[in-house]
Amino acid sequence: xxxxxxxxxxxxxxxxxxxxxxxxxxxxxxxxxxxxxxxxxxxxxxxxxxxxxxxxxxxxxxxxxxxxxxxxxxxxxxxxxxxxxxxxxxxxxxxxxxxxxxxxxxxxxxxxxxxxxxxxxxxxxxxxxxxxxxxxxxxxxxxxxxxxxxxxxxxxxxxxxxxxxxxxxxxxxxxxxxxxxxxxxxxxxxxxxxxxxxxxxxxxxxxxxxxxxxxxxxxxxxxxxxxxxxxxxxxxxxxxxxxxxxxxxxxxxxxxxxxxxxxxxxxxxxxxxxxxxxxxxxxxxxxxxxxxxxxxxxxxxxxxxxxxxxxxxxxxxxxxxxxxxxxxxxxxxxxxxxxxxxxxxxxxxxxxxxxxxxxxxxxxxxxxxxxxxxxxxxxxxxxxxxxxxxxxxxxxxxxxxxxxxxxxxxxxxxxxxxxxxxxxxxxxxxxxxxxxxxxxxxxxxxxxxxxxxxxxxxxxxxxxxxxxxxxxxxxxxxxxxxxxxxxxxxxxxxxxxxxxxxxxxxxxxxxxxxxxxxxxxxx
Amino acid sequence: xxxxxxxxxxxxxxxxxxxxxxxxxxxxxxxxxxxxxxxxxxxxxxxxxxxxxxxxxxxxxxxxxxxxxxxxxxxxxxxxxxxxxxxxxxxxxxxxxxxxxxxxxxxxxxxxxxxxxxxxxxxxxxxxxxxxxxxxxxxxxxxxxxxxxxxxxxxxxxxxxxxxxxxxxxxxxxxxxxxxxxxxxxxxxxxxxxxxxxxxxxxxxxxxxxxxxxxxxxxxxxxxxxxxxxxxxxxxxxxxxxxxxxxxxxxxxxxxxxxxxxxxxxxxxxxxxxxxxxxxxxxxxxxxxxxxxxxxxxxxxxxxxxxxxxxxxxxxxxxxxxxxxxxxxxxxxxxxxxxxxxxxxxxxxxxxx
Numbered sequence: 012x013x014x015x016x017x018x019x020x021x022x023x024x025x026x027x028x029x030x031x032x033x034x035x036x037x038x039x040x041x042x043x044x045x046x047x048x049x050x051x052x053x054x055x056x057x058x059x060x061x062x063x064x065x066x067x068x069x070x071x072x073x074x075x076x077x078x079x080x081x082x083x084x085x086x087x088x089x090x091x092x093x094x095x096x097x098x099x100x101x102x103x104x105x106x107x108x109x110x111x112x113x114x115x116x117x118x119x120x121x122x123x124x125x126x127x128x129x130x131x132x133x134x135x136x137x138x139x140x141x142x143x144x145x146x147x148x149x150x151x152x153x154x155x156x157x158x159x160x161x162x163x164x165x166x167x168x169x170x171x172x173x174x175x176x177x178x179x180x181x182x183x184x185x186x187x188x189x190x191x192x193x194x195x196x197x198x199x200x201x202x203x204x205x206x207x208x209x210x211x212x213x214x215x216x217x218x219x220x221x222x223x224x225x226x227x228x229x230x231x232x233x234x235x236x237x238x239x240x241x242x243x244x245x246x247x248x249x250x251x252x253x254x255x256x257x258x259x260x261x262x263x264x265x266x267x268x269x270x271x272x273x274x275x276x277x278x279x280x281x282x283x284x285x286x287x288x289x290x291x292x293x294x295x296x297x298x299x300x301x302x303x304x305x306x307x308x309x310x311x312x313x314x315x316x317x318x319x320x321x322x323x324x325x326x327x328x329x330x331x332x333x334x335x336x337x338x339x340x341x342x343x344x345x346x347x348x349x350x351x352x353x354x355x356x357x358x359x360x361x362x363x364x365x366x367x368x369x370x371x372x373x374x375x376x377x378x379x380x381x382x383x384x385x386x387x388x389x390x391x392x393x394x395x396x397x398x399x400x401x402x403x404x405x406x407x408x409x410x411x412x413x414x415x416x417x418x419x420x421x422x423x424x425x426x427x428x429x430x431x432x433x434x435x436x437x438x439x440x441x442x443x444x445x446x447x448x449x450x451x452x453x454x455x456x457x458x459x460x461x462x463x464x465x466x467x468x469x470x471x472x473x474x475x476x477x478x479x480x481x482x483x484x485x486x487x488x489x490x491x492x493x494x495x496x497x498x499x500x501x502x503x504x505x506x507x508x509x510x511x512x513x514x515x516x517x518x519x520x521x522x523x524x525x526x527x528x529x530x531x532x533x534x
Numbered sequence: 535x536x537x538x539x540x541x542x543x544x545x546x547x548x549x550x551x552x553x554x555x556x557x558x559x560x561x562x563x564x565x566x567x568x569x570x571x572x573x574x575x576x577x578x579x580x581x582x583x584x585x586x587x588x589x590x591x592x593x594x595x596x597x598x599x600x601x602x603x604x605x606x607x608x609x610x611x612x613x614x615x616x617x618x619x620x621x622x623x624x625x626x627x628x629x630x631x632x633x634x635x636x637x638x639x640x641x642x643x644x645x646x647x648x649x650x651x652x653x654x655x656x657x658x659x660x661x662x663x664x665x666x667x668x669x670x671x672x673x674x675x676x677x678x679x680x681x682x683x684x685x686x687x688x689x690x691x692x693x694x695x696x697x698x699x700x701x702x703x704x705x706x707x708x709x710x711x712x713x714x715x716x717x718x719x720x721x722x723x724x725x726x727x728x729x730x731x732x733x734x735x736x737x738x739x740x741x742x743x744x745x746x747x748x749x750x751x752x753x754x755x756x757x758x759x760x761x762x763x764x765x766x767x768x769x770x771x772x773x774x775x776x777x778x779x780x781x782x783x784x785x786x787x788x789x790x791x792x793x794x795x796x797x798x799x800x801x802x803x804x805x806x807x808x809x810x811x812x813x814x815x816x817x818x819x820x821x822x823x824x825x826x827x828x829x830x831x832x833x834x835x836x837x838x839x840x841x842x843x844x845x846x847x848x849x850x851x852x853x854x855x856x857x858x859x860x861x862x863x864x865x866x867x868x869x870x871x872x873x874x875x876x877x878x879x880x881x882x883x884x885x886x887x
Contacts, residue, residue, distance in 0.1 A: 287543055287544065288543065288544070288547050289544065289547060289548065289551070290547065290758070290762075293754075293755065293758050294755065296750075297750040297751055297754060297755040298750075300750045301748060301749060301750040301751060304749055304750070305715070305748075305749075308715055308746060308749075309712075309715055309718060311718070311722070314718050314719050314721070314722035315722050317719060317722070318719070318722040318723050318724060321723065321724070321728070322724045322727050325724070325727045325728060325730075325731040325732075326727065326731075328731050329727075329730065329731045332731075347643075347733070350643050350644075350646075351643070351646050351647075351733060354643060354644045354645070354646045354647055355646070355647045357644060358644075358645075358646075358647045358648060358652070359647075361582075362652065362656075365656060365660075
């Protein structure tokens with residue numbers, strides 16, 4: 012939390028410097044007009060802003076400075092009580108002051124006296140816990156020592172002047188805010204004695220009224236700039252309001268924590284167990300404070316108050332950023348928004364690059380698969396080529412065999428034809444003989460009978476029926492031979508053709524199959 | 535006890551205090567550079583400021599399935615390897631685990647538009663693919679710590695085939711609980727305003743929130759106690775290492791924080807099944823691999839109720855919880871966990887390889 016407030020303080024400091032620069036610039040621009048204008052125009056820089064911011068900064072420092080204050084207290088206590096030798100070893104200032112105040116502030120029931128400070132009694136040990144809230148309220152001094160209406164009037168007086176419409180004190184906003192002059196004087200006199208509640212009540216009432224004018228539409232050539240400045244004033248008021256609410260909550264909690272711590276001290280004292288050791292005291296202080304604070308921190312009220320404060324601060328920051336960027340927009344300095352735009356583009360490019368890489372990896376994997384497939388196909392192709400060569404050789408062999416078979420068949424066929432021709436001749440001769448025999452009927456039976464045995468034997472063999480039978484057999488044989496020859500030729504030719512065709516088809520098929528896979532993986 | 539005795543006791547204490555302080559200042563002056571994360575590791579993959587490391591093996595027998603540790607972005611992974619005798623990583627290596635780790639680096643203005651999708655489906659996925667490829671594995675072990683545990687659960691739901699076993703350690707999953715102040719505060723915050731105003735949210739802002747969880751202990755008592763130990767150079771070095779880690783908080787990329795705070799802390803979308811990244815809905819039922827959920831009983835940052843709810847929402851039947859009686863940071867550095875945490879994780883993993 013300390014760092015949080017410190018950071019806020021640092022940021023406010025920066026913002027304050029920016030405001031000063033800006034207002035000085037505006038003041039310089041209006042100087043010429045101011046010389047010709049009536050009335051006192053010597054202070055163009057609205058000092059109230061400086062004080063306002065400074066006051067908040069100091070309030071933060073009170074939070075952060077608490078631990079430091081404790082240490083300083085410790086230092087002061089021991090300055091005159093420790094041996095010189097020990098003092099030389101180490102600078103005890105911090106511890107002295109703490110012990111001095113701690114013991115000096117102790118006030119137990121029964122009015123125990125302070126052994127180290129004769130004549131003084133123990134006092135409330137929690138007083139230093141609340142010091143940072145109760146003493147020196149620079150936050151309130153903003154309203155008591157300065158007149159905000161005057162300062163706001165100056166600012167708007169300048170805007171009016173820049174718009175070229177009115178002289179200082181005579182513009183619309185100045186007149187409006189002048190009506191609050193008396194109100195603020197009254198506030199300044201009463202608020203410090205009323206605490207946060209009164210401050211908030213009064214401040215909020217004023218803020219609501221002020222906002223109406225701050226956020227009202229403006230006119231003139233510089234209306235846009237003027238409106239942005241009005242807005243930042245309005246937002247700073249909202250921030251003050253949120254901060255005061257948080258301050259109130261913290262103050263109440265610190266008070267509760269202090270009371271609880273005091274009660275514990277009393278309790279331990281009554282039980283004869285007062286924290287004599289410094290470490291005991293601090294442990295008790297930490298434990299009791301933390302218990303109270305954590306209870307509050309866990310409440311919805313705190314969560315909301317914290318969120319409101321953060322939001323108010325963030326809105327103010329954004330508006331301040333906007334104004335600063337507007338001021339340096341025309342300079343060669345790169346703005347945060349430029350960097351954000353560039354960063355957005357770069358991030359998108361990186362996303363695209365990543366997508367491309369992923370896609371590229373997928374493609375590379377597919378390419379590899381394709382390459383592997385091509386290599387496999389080439390291997391298969393080689394194998395097929397070898398097979399084809401073998402098949403061709405086989406085909407050629409088969410063709411030769413077939414031709415040889417055909418030639419043999421033809422030879423046989425010729426032989427058979429020759430044999431057939433002989434048979435035919437014999438058959439014809441036999442026929443002729445038979446016919447001749449049939450045509451010699453004049454011969455006597457006896458002659459026929461006389462000649463006979465030899466002829467008879469011949470006749471027996473060469474009767475027309477037997478010759479016909481023989482012829483028939485020969486024809487059949489011839490037919491068989493022709494058919495066989497034909498069949499052999501056809502079979503051989505067919506075998507050759509089929510084998511060749513088959514081999515060609517297979518080769519062709521294989522060849523076409525070889526080409527196919529090489530293309531498919533690409534898909 | 536009379537006043538004289540009281541005074542004498544105070545004097546004794548004060549003298550001891552002063553002696554410690556004097557010696558402590560001498561120790562501070564001679565302490566040199568504070569070194570964290572000294573276990574040897576090798577950079578194996580990187581994308582800009584985000585890096586993937588592989589730790590050097592410390593045993594001969596190595597688990598065949600490597601484990602990727604995903605730490606949070608809000609702090610540095612160095613907590614897992616704070617010093618040699620307080621190192622979860624070293625202990626895992628001693629158990630034979632093959633350990634990889636994602637270092638998210640320090641975000642800057644250029645990371646203003648970085649999203650959870652970029653981190654989880656982007657860099658984290660790239661790292662896991664890299665490891666899978668290197669080891670020729672379909673899936674690896676994932677160990678997510680704190681916010682890294684949330685990331686790991688989300689990743690496992692989106693890419694279940696790439697995760698062999700999932701371990702979450704002190705990881706916020708269910709944000710319904712108000713057991714942690716952070717959960718209460720974040721629900722009230724105007725997150726959009728915060729991100730729009732800062733773009734990159736300062737790490738110190740987060741640290742301040744953590745300090746407010748124990749405002750007096752962490753901003754005052756701790757440093758007072760330090761005086762008691764700073765005379766001992768070793769104890770002082772321990773303290774300084776821890777101090778160095780605590781405030782080493784990287785700035786947060788706005789869009790990551792926006793989604794983390796709004797969708798998770800405020801709307802609790804993850805357990806409702808409404809959380810989306812990169813246009814993909816995250817369904818914890820898709821977490822089908824074995825899950826080990828480790829949480830700390832006294833965790834004030836990520837309350838146990840938020841961590842262990844994971845087991846109610848995941849789809850796997852092989853799920854187990856493991857708790858230690860420590861706080862969030864104690865899970866990594868306390869003596870109670872140092873000797874047993876890594877062996878128990880290792881045993882659980884080895885049974886599922």
